[in-house]
Amino acid sequence: MERFYKRGAQDIDTANNNRNSCLDDLSWEEEIKYDPGLRKQIDAYHPNHREKARRKYLENGPCQPRTCNFPVCDIGDKPRRFIPEWFDEFGSWIEYSESKDRAYCFCCFLFTDRDRLNQDKCLQRPGDTRWSSHYKTFKSLVNMFPTIVEVLKAVEKDDRDWKNRDQASNLLVYFKSLDFAFCLHLMLTTLTATNALSLALQRKDQDIVNAIGCVKSTRLHLNNVRRDEWDKLLDEVNEFRDKREIDRVEMEDTYIDP
DSSP: OGGGOOOOHHHHHHHHHHHHHHHHTOOHHHHOOSSGGGOOOGGGSOHHHHHHHHHHHHHHOOOOOSSSOOOOEEETTEEEOOOTTHHHHHGGGEEEETTTTEEEEHHHHHHOOHHHHOSOOBOOOTTOOOHHHHHHHHHHHHHTHHHHHHHHHHHHHHOSOHHHHHHHHHHHHHHTSHHHHHHHHHHHHHHHHHHHHHHHHTOTTOOHHHHHHHHHHHHHHHHHHHHHOHHHHHHHHHHHHHHTTOOOOOTTSOOOOO
């Protein structure tokens, strides 16, 4: 007979009250972690708590320890370690985790949807300046462009440092320009052509004959891009511009250098 039993309004209200009580019992002092390597992701919270979690992390600011002992590790046959001066160079978006010995993007943690983007939010290892790392950076910039814009808007509005607010405002203006869209796709196209060469040259078992062959094929690829794929590049720029609502520029108009 239980399958024919219908819960009354009182039972539904009791269930709702119990659920709301569980939500209200959340201890934010225990939930908010300073170390980015120990945090629960924003989208792991209940939808009713996500905005509050973002606000609390914004109030606390990024994790930027300056006096801890940054370990040294070998990257590219050279000893590397995190440099605290990067906090001054890159501002409030960069964080460091003592527990993981990794750098993280504070803005990506706050606003990135893991299910939608399906990608790792950890930054490239410090000191990793290979071409392939730049290729990944530009590719992520294209994929995460809406999220980055939202992050810059939040920094422009809520950051306590006026320098960061001013920098975010200037970046928003630049990101909405045709110059940015064109340079972004030009660099991505170029690094896509050279990425295979970059990965090949990183192999320790690569011999000189294969290396020369990779260089020649990459040079031919770049020549083909310059000779035959210019219209394709402009189409990609225009598609990106229309999709992201970037101001249109008439190519036939007179250009005046500001």
